Amino acid sequence: MNIVAKDFTPVTNVPPLKATRITKEYLGGSFKALDDVSFELHDNQITAFVGPSGCGKTTMLRIIAGLEYPTRGRLEVFGKNVQGPGPDRGMIFQAYTSFPWLTAMQNVEYGMKILKVPAAERRERTMNFLKLVHLEKFANAYPRALSGGMKQRVALARTLAQNPAIILMDEPFGALDAQVRWEMQELMIELIEREKKTVVAITHDIEEAIYLADRIIFFSRQPGRIKADIPLTFKGGRRIKQKEELLEMPGYAELERQLFAMMREEIK
Amino acid sequence: MSKSRDASVSSLENLPSENAEAAPLYIPPKERFFEFRRQPSAQRAAVLAFIGALAFFGLWEAGHYLTPAPARKFFPSIGEVGSALYVLFAERNFLHDVSISCGRIFVSFLAASAIGVPIGILMGCFGNIRALFNPTLTAWRYLPAASFIPLLLVWFGPTDQAKIALLFIGVIFFLISLVLDNTTAIQKEFVEAGLTMGASRRVILTGIVVPAALPAIFDSMRNMIAVSWTYLVIAEIVGAQDGIGAVMMRAGRFLNVDVIMAGIVTIGALGLLTDLIFRGACRVLFPWNVERRS
Ligand SMILES: Nc1ncnc2c1ncn2[C@@H]1O[C@H](COP(=O)(O)OP(=O)(O)O)[C@@H](O)[C@H]1O
Numbered sequence: 227m228n229i230v231a232k233d234f235t236p237v238t239n240v241p242p243l244k245a246t247r248i249t250k251e252y253l254g255g256s257f258k259a260l261d262d263v264s265f266e267l268h269d270n271q272i273t274a275f276v277g278p279s280g281c282g283k284t285t286m287l288r289i290i291a292g293l294e295y296p297t298r299g300r301l302e303v304f305g306k307n308v309q310g311p312g313p314d315r316g317m318i319f320q321a322y323t324s325f326p327w328l329t330a331m332q333n334v335e336y337g338m339k340i341l342k343v344p345a346a347e348r349r350e351r352t353m354n355f356l357k358l359v360h361l362e363k364f365a366n367a368y369p370r371a372l373s374g375g376m377k378q379r380v381a382l383a384r385t386l387a388q389n390p391a392i393i394l395m396d397e398p399f400g401a402l403d404a405q406v407r408w409e410m411q412e413l414m415i416e417l418i419e420r421e422k423k424t425v426v427a428i429t430h431d432i433e434e435a436i437y438l439a440d441r442i443i444f445f446s447r448q449p450g451r452i453k454a455d456i457p458l459t460f461k462g463g464r465r466i467k468q469k470e471e472l473l474e475m476p477g478y479a480e481l482e483r484q485l486f487a488m489m490r491e492e493i494k
Numbered sequence: 495m496s497k498s499r500d501a502s503v504s505s506l507e508n509l510p511s512e513n514a515e516a517a518p519l520y521i522p523p524k525e526r527f528f529e530f531r532r533q534p535s536a537q538r539a540a541v542l543a544f545i546g547a548l549a550f551f552g553l554w555e556a557g558h559y560l561t562p563a564p565a566r567k568f569f570p571s572i573g574e575v576g577s578a579l580y581v582l583f584a585e586r587n588f589l590h591d592v593s594i595s596c597g598r599i600f601v602s603f604l605a606a607s608a609i610g611v612p613i614g615i616l617m618g619c620f621g622n623i624r625a626l627f628n629p630t631l632t633a634w635r636y637l638p639a640a641s642f643i644p645l646l647l648v649w650f651g652p653t654d655q656a657k658i659a660l661l662f663i664g665v666i667f668f669l670i671s672l673v674l675d676n677t678t679a680i681q682k683e684f685v686e687a688g689l690t691m692g693a694s695r696r697v698i699l700t701g702i703v704v705p706a707a708l709p710a711i712f713d714s715m716r717n718m719i720a721v722s723w724t725y726l727v728i729a730e731i732v733g734a735q736d737g738i739g740a741v742m743m744r745a746g747r748f749l750n751v752d753v754i755m756a757g758i759v760t761i762g763a764l765g766l767l768t769d770l771i772f773r774g775a776c777r778v779l780f781p782w783n784v785e786r787r788s
């Protein structure tokens with residue numbers, strides 16, 4: 227009797243993003259920012275790009291976003307070759323990008339307006355996401371009346387409301403105070419868990435990377451290459467609600483120590 | 495909060511308060527007139543503005559009385575200029591000249607803005623458009639507007655068009671370069687956020703770049719309309735029958751210094767009014783904008 231092994235790989239199981247041999251040169255080829263970088267993102271995973279300053283994390287993220295083009299290489303979103311930016315890849319910047327001439331509500335609505343979401347649905351989603359980022363009381367406030375953390379929450383809501391497949395974040399909490407920062411990290415974990423998004427987040431903060439990520443891609447210093455691809459198995463596939471829980475988890479301290487050692491090796 | 499608090503973290507919550515009486519009054523350091531970046535209160539600002547104006551008029555009046563008698567009539571007092579102003583309005587229909595001049599400023603500035611602002615924005619957005627126009631426009635900026643007077647006279651004669659054209663030329667090239675700067679100065683992430691949200695170029699231009707740059711553009715327009723006022727007299731020197739500048743030139747021919755100075759005061763007052771209107775419009779149009787310190 228012949229037992230045919232069942233093929234469990236469905237045809238739709240293409241990665242949300244596949245980067246193949248990405249190289250980026252600047253200054254007419256005399257400066258190499260990224261050198262032959264290949265990786266795949268996994269569905270509903272948070273991937274953190276970590277590495278020393280200037281190693282090409284931002285360049286890689288902007289190439290994924292379509293805001294910059296690689297010198298060589300290929301980029302596929304769900305198996306389709308992409309050129310240029312698109313709403314399938316939402317981006318949250320370190321600089322505050324909530325538009326100052328729109329209220330918090332209008333800001334969140336704006337992305338959906340661009341996608342021509344019908345008005346009724348738009349309203350409903352807007353209020354829903356404002357609630358999720360705890361800004362329903364500030365719906366009619368202009369960004370100048372909002373704190374840095376609140377502005378970033380507007381940006382988060384605006385991006386999520388557009389329902390992109392992939393969310394890209396370049397040090398989104400880098401400009402925030404330490405306490406606002408971990409509040410935002412916890413909020414982000416909650417929302418990403420809820421909305422089931424594939425995320426790439428750049429951070430130079432090792433602790434933040436360990437807390438947020440399901441996987442860390444560590445870049446070596448110039449030219450940027452992938453030095454290590456680390457699945458955060460010590461979390462047991464779980465997302466952690468409160469940051470201090472991290473401290474009690476076996477494996478946490480060891481991982482942090484290793485990452486520090488890697489970072490130190492790179493910058494010396 | 496967990497009840498078993500970490501022993502190493504002691505709490506001050508339960509310590510008895512020994513200071514039942516009020517805390518000592520804090521005595522701030524003495525206020526100094528020259529304090530870096532300190533903004534005066536609204537009242538004080540008004541008082542200071544009043545003192546500044548008073549000083550100016552005081553100097554003027556002193557200048558009048560210190561000028562020796564034979565030349566004194568060429569440096570009239572405030573009162574004399576005031577009465578000249580009164581006579582102008584009451585007996586010589588000066589209001590007509592003022593409105594003619596305002597009309598010329600308005601039409602020329604409207605035309606300069608209607609053309610200059612869109613060009614400046616497009617140049618600020620698109621490198622190719624900038625490369626197309628910028629070298630030529632830069633050259634134009636260095637040409638003194640007054641040097642076009644002979645040309646404009648040949649083309650238009652001593653008409654309204656000639657004056658409006660001069661005011662237009664005097665303003666538009668600077669306006670374009672200011673608007674260009676205002677446009678390039680917007681946060682680049684605004685445009686990038688638009689791109690990643692899937693906005694079309696038209697939407698990014700009209701829905702993001704324009705509103706982001708508009709308050710600064712309005713500021714530039716406010717500064718350029720001031721320049722426009724400074725060109726008024728030059729524009730109205732040549733063969734003008736009416737307008738503030740024409741009245742002043744005619745007075746000059748008869749050495750009526752009080753009328754000349756009345757004209758200057760009028761232009762100053764109108765300039766101040768224009769500025770106030772622009773500032774007010776800014777506040778109404780861009781309530782979301784952070785109050786700029788000027
Ligand atoms: N437009 C550019 N022209 C030239 N060099 C650039 C440009 N953008 C980035 N770089 C260089 O590429 C390298 C990687 O930059 P970046 O991606 O911003 O690093 P990271 O985000 O990891 O700090 C840096 O050395 C930076 O100076």
Ligand SMILES: [Mg+2]
Nearest residue numbers: 283284285396
């Ligand atoms: Mg960076």
